[in-house]
Amino acid sequence: MKRTVIHPASRRAFLGTMGSAGMALGATLLSPRPAYADGEDGDGQHASCALLNPIPGGLAPFRPFAIFIHHNPLNPLAPLANINDPSQITDFHGFVGLTHIRGGGTGTNTDTGETTPLAYQADMGFGQGKFISTDGRLHKGSFAFV
């Protein structure tokens, strides 16, 4: 069966387009946890249901399939002065960090004990500071990019 080609869209638009078809493989079976905002005092005692807002920019890595992601991966070949916004959160004032690391390690089949050398790529980071969330209020918080 030929698959319908989906133009790059946001997660919400993508899910809406796919409706109730077999794509339920992941998105509806294992829903992500929203990155909720914290209270302005940042102590975790006043967590709200407000959500972070994504940066407007980003890219569509599997154009025209898959979704538009609100993230700018680091490019090792680009001068630092020319980087795109490394934050995933907009209306943000604080510290950000990103890494792009490739290395190796050991995978273990925990049923048999068999081990295998494997490679990894770690694109990770963080955001820590104040930001305006979907409730229009100022919050503070710490977030990992995983």
Next chain:
Amino acid sequence: MYTGPAGSAKLTEQIHDFNVHIDSNDVFWMVRVPHEALEVDFDDAKASLRVHKLQVFDDHDIANSLTFGLGLPGDLGFPYPAIPPVAPIRATVSFDVEWNGIVEAAQIHNTGQRFMGSFLSTGATINWSAEEPGFRFQSEPPDPARNLISVLGHEQNGVFFS
């Protein structure tokens, strides 16, 4: 995670992709962590991110992650291979990421993307592990030579841009 040699990252060799998924407001792979999980000393170009047993998803590969388990159809042409659909499973990851040492510094004021601030290209290392039913992974000891590019920034964007 890939079956190729250390340092490789070919999509067709990817067998695990751990992430927290895009949230319902389209924020990409961000999850709240305790304040103490992060230590940032921007003036000394140092930061650390330490998290133990974070609940994540294993989407098998980046294509399935970004198509919510549909894979890639194979008729997209170069450079996209056919990637079979794979459902995500739950996993946990633990990691210690360290940023340390200035390689380069820059002040950026980007009116197109509406962000500004001080940015540092730095050294970085990671020590991480993953666990899921039937499988676990432990990275090699932290090695600064594995860093391809890492950045720290003190920035303002969106409504804080001026």
